[in-house]
Amino acid sequence: MKKLMITAVAISALGAGVAMADGVVAPGDVKFEDGAVAMSLTGVPGDPSKASELMDRKFGNCIACHQISALDLPFPGEIGPPLDGAGSRWTEAQLRGIVSNAKMTFEDSMMPAFYKTEGYIRPGVAFTSKAPEGPLDPLLTAQQVEDVVAFLMTLKE
Amino acid sequence: MTRLLRATTLVSAALVSVGLALPVLADEEADLVVNGDLKMVTHAPAPAHLDGALSEVISGWVFRSDETQALQMDDFDNPGMVFVDKAMEVWNTVDGSEGKSCASCHNDPAESMKGVRAVYPKWNETANEVRTIAAQVNDCRENRMGAKPWKYEGDDMAEMEALIALQSRGMTVNVAIDGPVQSTWEQGKEIYYTRYGQLELSCANCHENNYGNMIRADHLSQGQINGFPAYRLKNTKLNTVHDRFKGCIRDTRAVPFKPGGPEFTALELYVASRGNGLSVEGPSVRN
Numbered sequence: 001m002k003k004l005m006i007t008a009v010a011i012s013a014l015g016a017g018v019a020m021a022d023g024v025v026a027p028g029d030v031k032f033e034d035g036a037v038a039m040s041l042t043g044v045p046g047d048p049s050k051a052s053e054l055m056d057r058k059f060g061n062c063i064a065c066h067q068i069s070a071l072d073l074p075f076p077g078e079i080g081p082p083l084d085g086a087g088s089r090w091t092e093a094q095l096r097g098i099v100s101n102a103k104m105t106f107e108d109s110m111m112p113a114f115y116k117t118e119g120y121i122r123p124g125v126a127f128t129s130k131a132p133e134g135p136l137d138p139l140l141t142a143q144q145v146e147d148v149v150a151f152l153m154t155l156k157e
Numbered sequence: 158m159t160r161l162l163r164a165t166t167l168v169s170a171a172l173v174s175v176g177l178a179l180p181v182l183a184d185e186e187a188d189l190v191v192n193g194d195l196k197m198v199t200h201a202p203a204p205a206h207l208d209g210a211l212s213e214v215i216s217g218w219v220f221r222s223d224e225t226q227a228l229q230m231d232d233f234d235n236p237g238m239v240f241v242d243k244a245m246e247v248w249n250t251v252d253g254s255e256g257k258s259c260a261s262c263h264n265d266p267a268e269s270m271k272g273v274r275a276v277y278p279k280w281n282e283t284a285n286e287v288r289t290i291a292a293q294v295n296d297c298r299e300n301r302m303g304a305k306p307w308k309y310e311g312d313d314m315a316e317m318e319a320l321i322a323l324q325s326r327g328m329t330v331n332v333a334i335d336g337p338v339q340s341t342w343e344q345g346k347e348i349y350y351t352r353y354g355q356l357e358l359s360c361a362n363c364h365e366n367n368y369g370n371m372i373r374a375d376h377l378s379q380g381q382i383n384g385f386p387a388y389r390l391k392n393t394k395l396n397t398v399h400d401r402f403k404g405c406i407r408d409t410r411a412v413p414f415k416p417g418g419p420e421f422t423a424l425e426l427y428v429a430s431r432g433n434g435l436s437v438e439g440p441s442v443r444n
Contacts, residue, residue, distance in 0.1 A: 064373040
């Protein structure tokens with residue numbers, strides 16, 4: 001039943017012409033169902049070996065708020081829960097939803113939305129204090145979200 | 158001179174330890190007593206206007222490492238004190254077209270500036286506006302001395318603010334929030350709770366909901382400003398309140414407001430009032 005529903009969502013998303021030409025779902029077109037995102041943002045399987053870099057300061061900076069024992073990153077923060085075991089607590093679709101926009105799962109969450117580009121107040125270009133001239137890039141690219149999700153799925157209890 | 162030398166050596170020692178050390182958790186029970194006799198209130202019941210958002214208000218000193226805490230406990234070790242000496246010279250130096258110095262109107266700061274830091278920002282009746290200390294200093298420079306205003310968050314200003322804060326050290330912060338300042342205070346409150354930037358974070362996210370927690374290697378405090386200006390080991394100078402606000406908003410991937418502008422003035426009034434009940438500590442020492 002669940003599978004059927006997910007397929008239906010994926011098909012209707014495609015039907016609406018949501019996927020971009022290169023098969024990447026644009027940030028504004030991501031379909032959330034109870035916080036979860038069933039369809040891959042790229043159709044390309046994520047590479048969990050990228051996580052160590054992606055979860056560090058230069059990219060997602062997940063480590064600023066979360067402890068991740070599987071990665072050798074110093075000084076993890078304690079704002080959010082440790083991510084150990086996340087792959088047992090959540091489905092892949094739920095994790096994709098949480099990483100893309102955690103506020104769709106946790107109301108008013110402090111966790112930033114990593115695959116979103118609009119709706120900000122006084123957004124700047126990274127840490128330059130300058131207003132963007134064109135559209136903002138999401139904090140992580142679609143494929144980087146898939147890589148992080150693939151890694152989170154390996155964190156079993 | 159001896160003071161300068163001693164402070165510099167200590168700072169480089171402290172910097173080395175900051176560079177190498179793990180994020181050291183502070184001794185949150187420690188008492189802040191300066192020069193062995195000036196006891197500071199570092200924990201106070203939260204003011205009523207916080208409506209239960211915090212149970213108590215806590216000085217940022219409490220969250221610093223033992224080494225950083227110690228630097229603020231003795232004026233010979235406090236690297237910020239060198240700049241107070243520097244500002245005292247400026248206080249007595251004539252500048253501008255009117256042939257006046259600060260001392261021409263205000264004499265000895267130990268008397269004329271006592272209590273000032275504890276109640277600012279505050280309403281200025283003549284100008285019909287809320288004034289920060291920096292805004293007042295620049296008003297004196299321009300309109301009484303005929304001198305050029307200082308850069309709002311520049312070194313001259315930070316150093317003069319340190320001299321002024323020192324005259325109230327140990328006194329209780331007691332900023333008014335009602336009457337003519339009320340609408341500005343409300344504006345500051347709104348800014349405090351707005352989630353800025355691409356990271357969508359408000360002051361409250363970090364400093365109200367997560368003080369005491371680590372955000373990566375940083376130990377979050379309540380973001381109080383009773384210790385300002387603050388000497389930071391990171392940039393080895395005194396830092397103003399608006400400079401800190403600017404940095405915190407930048408870190409949310411946002412475009413900060415202008416130092417000295419109406420938004421940061423309102424925010425300063427609001428944040429200052431969140432520290433009502435704590436002691437004036439400036440110049441403080443932070444990492």
